[in-house]
Amino acid sequence: MGFRYFRRILVAAFVAVTFVQATPFWAMDDLHLGLGRRDMVVPGPCPQLVLGATRTPIGTVCVSSSGGSITITYTIDSANTYTLFHVHAWIGIGVPTITQPGQMPYTDENHVCTIASGGKSAVCTIPTTGPNAFPPRCSGAFNVVAHAELGASAGTAWGNGTCYDDKGNCAKYFPVNPQCQCPVVTTYDPVIHENIYSTVKTITTTESTTVHCTSTPDAVTSSTSCDNPNAAPTVTISSSKSLDFTCGNPYTTPPP
Structure with a gap:
């Protein structure tokens, strides 16, 4: 008596594509997939941190x-001996009007910015609420002023850009053109498989036994461009898609 084993997919999986809304910056909280809530991508290289009016790059x-x-991240190149003593920053639309770094809203002195031990880097985290908050945006350029004090003997440095005050060490600002990338998670419903065992009793008679099992494909993560930081929390689109997934054999031999 011989046995023939056949396997086929009985039901194709259904695909659920979920777009998750969140803040428009870098960089699916509910799905716990380790993605940022929304990424803000700034095309091109980071501006140089340059010394005063000479524009000598140091980071x-x-x-x-x-x-x-x-976030605004200052980094001093490892080849330079300079260290950050204080940092000051501004973000806004249009040409900045504050020329005195100590009057800028984001500094290490008011604890918006933090200078790392050793003074080789610093990070300013811009508040999202309050009088100095900068509202979320996925498009439309904004300007940044990034200033650093390097100590009395070393002078000052700026994020390289357009000089808006030609006095002294030439206060500078640079533009940022944000693009938002929203995370997309594709999840799959279980795929139902059908295992058919056929028993050939004679040349003309065959008995078959059918056993079902299921498998669930792993979720797939990707991203897509998005423009609306105030979109609805989720938009779900369901579609049918045939998937080439297999399911483990529930029996090593046909059932009795």
Whole structure:
């Protein structure tokens, strides 16, 4: 008596594509997939951190986001001996009018910015609420002023850009053109499989036994561009898609 084993997928999986809304910065809280709530991508390299009016580069100033807030990160190149003593920053629309760094709203002195031990880097986390908050945005340029005191003997540095005050060490600002990337998670319903065991009793008679099992494909993460920071929390689109997934054999031999 011989046995023939056949397997086929009985039901195709259904695909659920979920777009998750969140803050528009770098960088699916409910799904616990380790994604940022929304990424703000700043195309191109980070501006250089340059010395005063000479514009001698000593590091970089990068704008990104973390936990839904814009961050400004100062980094001194390892080849330079300079260290950060104080940092001051401003973000806004249009040309800045504050030329005195100590009057800028985001500083280490008011605890919006933090200078790392050793003074080789600093991070300013811009508040999302309050009088100095900068509202979320997925498009439309804004400007950044990033200033650093390097100590009395070393002078000052700025994020390289357009000089808006030609006095002294030439206060500078640079533009940021944000693009938002929203996380997308594709989840799959269980795929139902059908295992058919056929028993050939004679040349003309065959008996079959059918056993079902299921498997669930892993979720797939990706991202897509988005423009509305105030979109509805979720938009779910369901569609049918045939998937080439297999299910483990529930029996090593046909059932009795």
